[in-house]
Amino acid sequence: MIAVRNIIPGIRHAAALAALFTLAATGAPRGTASAQLTTPEEQFGYRIGTDYQLVNYQGLTDYWHLLAEQSDRMTLESIGRTSEGREQWMATITSPANRPNLERYKEIAARLARSEGVTEEDARALAGEGKAVVWIDGGLHATEVLGIQQLMELVWQMVSRDDPETMRFLDEVILLAVHANPDGHALVANWYMRNDDPLERSSGNVPVLYNKYAGHDNNRDFFMASLAESENMNRVMYREWFPQIVYNHHQTGPAGTVMFAPPFRDPPNHNLDPIILTSLDQVGSAMHQRFVVEGKGGTTMRSGAGYSTWWNGGLRTTPYFKNMIGLLTETIGHPTPIEIPFLPNRQLTHGDLPLPVNPGTWHFRQSVDYSQTANRAVLDYASRNREHLLFNIWRMGMNSIERGSRDSWTVLPKWIDQVTDEVGGRGSMEDYESYLRDPAKRDARGYILPADQRDFPTATRFVNALLKGGVKVHRATDDFNVGGKDYTAGSYVVTAAQAFRPHVIDMFEPQNHPNDFQYPGGPPIAPYDNAGWTLALQMGVEFDRILDGFNGPFEEIAWMAEPMPGTVTGSPSPVGYMVDHVNAAFTAVNRVLAAGGEVYWTDMEFDAPGMSFEPGAFFIPAASADRTQLEAWAAELGIGFHGVMSAPASTMALSNARVGLMDRYGGSMPTGWTRYILEDFEFNFELIFPPDVDAGNLNDRFDVIILPDGAFAGGGVGGGGRGGFRFGGPNEDFVASLPDSLSRRLGRLSGETSVPALREFIENGGTVIAVAGSTSLGVALGLPLENFMVDAQGESLSRDDYFTPGSIHNIAVEQGSPLTHGLGDRVNVLHSHSPVFRIGDGAANVRRIAWYDTAEPLVSGWAWGQHHLEGGSSMIEADIGAGKLFLFGPKITFRSQPHGTFPLLFNGIHYGAAKRVGPVS
Structure with a gap:
């Protein structure tokens, strides 16, 4: 039955x-279970595990x-x-x-x-x-x-x-x-x-x-x-x-x-x-x-x-x-x-x-x-x-509940290293209290994500990741105050006094991986996977750590959090609508462009009555945006649209960019995750393969080409992606057995045929976005870029001197480029053996847009020899002919987790296909 x-x-x-169902047998228990059961041999004709x-x-x-x-x-x-x-x-x-x-x-x-x-x-x-x-x-x-x-x-x-x-x-x-x-x-x-x-x-x-x-x-x-x-x-x-x-x-x-x-x-x-x-x-x-x-x-x-x-x-x-x-x-x-x-x-x-x-x-x-x-x-x-x-x-x-309800401390390797350096192998009770029970080092009793933060829809996505993992999350039903700070209704609250406290702490707090070596003074032992991954830091959400007990007008979220509905405000008969540069805004922008509408990108601050918009905000002419539709999007996406009576004076016109996303036979995980993100935010793209590039005439098909980590491995700047684009080459019989739909995916990007085709594409006005290991394309194209991570003799640093498994670093961001719209002066990036550049002489058209400005950039994870990073460039923008090349050393789309660096990809796509128009007519 x-x-x-x-x-x-x-x-x-x-x-x-509509498709979920349960199949259950009913009736009285049977004496011999196997008497009325079909064996695997009867069902399949062989025993499970047969060669x-x-x-x-x-x-x-x-x-x-x-x-x-x-x-x-x-x-x-x-x-x-x-x-x-x-x-x-x-x-x-x-x-x-x-x-x-x-x-x-x-x-x-x-x-x-x-x-x-x-x-x-x-x-x-x-x-x-x-x-x-x-x-x-x-x-x-x-x-x-x-x-x-x-x-x-x-x-x-x-x-x-x-x-x-x-x-x-x-x-x-x-x-x-x-x-x-x-x-x-x-x-x-x-x-x-x-x-x-x-x-x-x-x-x-x-x-x-x-x-x-x-x-x-x-x-x-x-x-x-x-x-x-x-x-x-x-x-x-x-x-x-x-x-x-x-x-x-x-x-x-x-x-x-x-x-x-x-x-x-x-x-x-x-x-x-x-x-x-x-x-x-x-x-x-x-x-x-x-x-x-x-x-x-x-x-x-x-x-x-x-x-x-x-x-x-x-x-x-x-x-x-x-x-x-x-x-x-x-x-x-x-x-x-x-x-x-x-x-x-x-x-x-x-x-x-x-x-x-x-x-x-x-x-x-x-x-x-x-x-x-x-x-x-x-x-x-x-x-x-x-x-x-x-x-x-x-x-x-x-x-967990008890630890989250009182003062508690999680002892970290760096604390032990500090106290050991000071007192050696044995210390006093005073040393214990000073180093391991410092009140300032207490674990948080909870975390508050303010509703008035700049990108609250991304904070909602973070909260939903917690909820899908069984974490209890509350939402404020009214304004409240904790520790002297006011918070508005709708803010999210995650308390540590819950059974899944280890996961809560792990998602909000930096990981502190110990220095792990094969033997004292020997090479580091690589962790199985990342050394640091703190999701709140990767996603760039704003939150406050609360060290003392607190309460307020909170209700538990039963399942998934819906974005706080946005509104359509401002003039009822505007010339157009402004929308802030947040991740969810790209979904609305892409919908307008896909429908044939117009969208403009501001590159200066824009003031409207009662509102101010930072560079990178979007302007949608009233003729391209039905107010009823905008109201529906505001409610769905959690973003606001503000009607204005005048258009911004300095803008770029966006287009429904034709994007080619590089893939290969067998598939690429970095490509797959990028595909997931582009679909999620409704970008227009298609997968392309090495023979497509080698065929040339790319400008006829694309405005922007994305090379995820590992898509191009032409040598050059150190680091590297391990992105899986290696293809050793099948035998002739195997190739002959493939249908055309699969054989057209074979091959790899090469210096001999692919680089000239990509150069032609860029010089004719196209844009290439290269991520992590694929940034070696910059060297292949002749840009004056060198590996920053070298010793005094110019040799790549050894693992004994410098080792950075997957971890979160905080780096400086250059303001003024459309690539960095939506980012502040600093950004957290996922660095995993990532390329770091030195810009050489003759680089008038090569500009850094993010760099290491400190000897201690590590935020979460492990970075042995991190001081070597100081002064290196992490991201590059280059003009080549009429087009552009964007090089992002960190893994900006890694496993769909670092929403805080998604704007770099999104900006790159739209900047790559944008046309400067000045004032909107």
């Missing part, structure tokens, strides 16, 4: 509402529907639509006796995770009544094909097995088996299976990203939740089910082993509850012990790979900041058999490799079996420690 229900209140993807075979997304969908109808242990739900519109499935599996009470168990899990208002006595009673909730997913990184195949095997085993251990799992645990990436599964499985000859099958050279916006970065989106899939999964984890364990499957294992599993190496994030760290040790030990007991060698931990608990943003790491135990395994295996190499250092037992594995041929089913051992170890731990897991998530949540 099929039951239909809506499980996503308030979801922003309207298309998903040269992959079940695709449609096959999984059909099979899970069938099992949900046949089994009284399983409920199948769509948790939402994907980026390409597919259903994202979650199978909820537990005993038939538990299923009628699922809503009660969900309520218990939520109350314990939220902790608020739950006493210790209540918590112990709820822990005794509740069931452990365990999330196990598969398929997030679709080319890591084991993930979704092992998940299908897990679902089959959990609905079919009747052994005592499985029955205990079902009685004590609610399993959420989640498909993490349906779009990628459909793409990669179909790509692998496209060849009828099994021996010719390969998952290599997939033509596009396996998430059309993010590719591999879909596992870097979980505090921002820009992607539909991330939002779907976050809602289940942080607003509905609150699992105590989140297990995220990945590939591949370190060479010479089979699997990496927890625990992880240092450093841990300093905001995490210590129960998370000890729990990771416990669960990880249970996993490795089960492998050893079963005689399955080759599992490693800690030093066996580079994974840590420092970074926030992944499917298994963001749960740490919500007091959930996040697990990662990285496992070898492929449907085409592989070889485990003989690495002598992997054949010696030690604490992080308890049982080595023999080298030799390895089959896909072995990887599936290893995955089931890991899954069952986790379920075994959860079933045996059900009450501990439920009580501990309450304890962690209550710890």
Whole structure:
């Protein structure tokens, strides 16, 4: 029987509402689970994990529907639509006796995770009544094909097995088996299976990203939740089910082993509850012990790979900041058999490799079996420690509430370095109080985002990222005062006295990564991902840290915050409307231009009665803007339009710029994220590929061409993007097998053919925007630019002297260029091994627009040797013939997070196609 229900209140993807449904079997419990179930062999014709075979997304969908109808242990739900519109499935599996009470168990899990208002006595009673909730997913990184195949095997085993251990799992645990990436599964499985000859099958050279916006970065989106899939999964984890364990499957294992599993190496994030760290040790030990007991060698931990608990943003790491135990395994295996190499250092037992594995041929089913051992170890731990897991998530949540309700301090590495420099290895109690309990260093009790800040719609986007992650956010219903400062109604308030306090702190406060070296005086150890990411700083939102307790006329926001409606003010019969230069204004501007209307850009301050507009504000003639339409946009976008009786005197006329966004065969993550941003703000663009550039005559098609990080790698200024535009070149047979729609994407931008075509494009009036590693185009075009990050001999600085993994830097901004409209005198940028320029002689037409003016630019993260940056140029504007070249060293669109630097891209697009007209006629 099929039951239909809506499980996503308030979801922003309207298309998903009509398609959500639940498939549930009804009827009395069956004595033998497998007696009436269709086996994988019956459904697919082979066992899951058979060499040269992959079940695709449609096959999984059909099979899970069938099992949900046949089994009284399983409920199948769509948790939402994907980026390409597919259903994202979650199978909820537990005993038939538990299923009628699922809503009660969900309520218990939520109350314990939220902790608020739950006493210790209540918590112990709820822990005794509740069931452990365990999330196990598969398929997030679709080319890591084991993930979704092992998940299908897990679902089959959990609905079919009747052994005592499985029955205990079902009685004590609610399993959420989640498909993490349906779009990628459909793409990669179909790509692998496209060849009828099994021996010719390969998952290599997939033509596009396996998430059309993010590719591999879909596992870097979980505090921002820009992607539909991330939002779907976050809602289940942080607003509905609150699992105590989140297990995220990945590939591949370190060479010479089979699997990496927890625990992880240092450093841990300093905001995490210590129960998370000890729990990771416990669960990880249970996993490795089960492998050893079963005689399955080759599992490693800690030093066996580079994974840590420092970074926030992944499917298994963001749960740490919500007091959930996040697990990662990285496992070898492929449907085409592989070889485990003989690495002598992997054949010696030690604490992080308890049982080595023999080298030799390895089959896909072995990887599936290893995955089931890991899954069952986790379920075994959860079933045996059900009450501990439920009580501990309450304890962690209550710890957070208590810390957020009183003075507290988070000890940071820089404090320890400071006190150690002063007192050595042992200090006095006075030293402790002075360095580690300084009242000025207290953690914030909360944060207020004033409603009257310049770009409040972007602040609303920031708040929605918090809300999608389960953080409690309040809105002021009236004006109020805290600490002597007045705030207006509509301001957002985020208090630290909540269960998800670690995440709150992590989103507002700078990360302080320790100096982490291979040995004293040795080279730095690169963090697994970014070293700093503070979202509030990346997005450029204004907020106040409140160090003492406070209250006011606040109401909790139930789901997503809508922008505070803007208004249409000023003259009722104006010659036109002014709108401030904020990010959301570009959406309105692009709509006017797309409809054939006119928009002008001011380059001087403009005063109107009762209003003043900074350079960069937009003027929309009344003939191009229906007032009723503007009122609707003001309400939707949260921006204001002000009717004026005279037009600005100094302007540039904007056009609906024709934008070419550089991509490549296989897809590029920086391109994908840029595509997401351009779509989000409604820019007119199309994807282009190296053969399009090499064909020339680019001015006939485009006004602006964007080269995201990695699009061009012609050498030159140091740093670099790792943007994924490398293409080693396929064999002739593979090229011949591609349809024209894909073969036209092959190749790469080259100095021989692409640079002359881009030069011609710019000299004839076009504009090129190059980001991060692609800024090497400037050198290729002959601009007098050099690498600033060199030593006295002119050699690039070594990692021992200068090392800047992904971190947030604060740099100076040159006023006066249209590129910097909307920015103040300074801006936070995401710097990750980014190019830094020295402008050489003969640079009359080359201008810096942002630069490092301090020896300590680091705001959040880690920057060893940061003093070397002082004096370097970060962004460049150059005139070449009749056109322009804009070089942005930092990653200004990184993973759709740094809204504070989006204006650089948006300005670049419109400036590149603008025409100076002076006064508007």
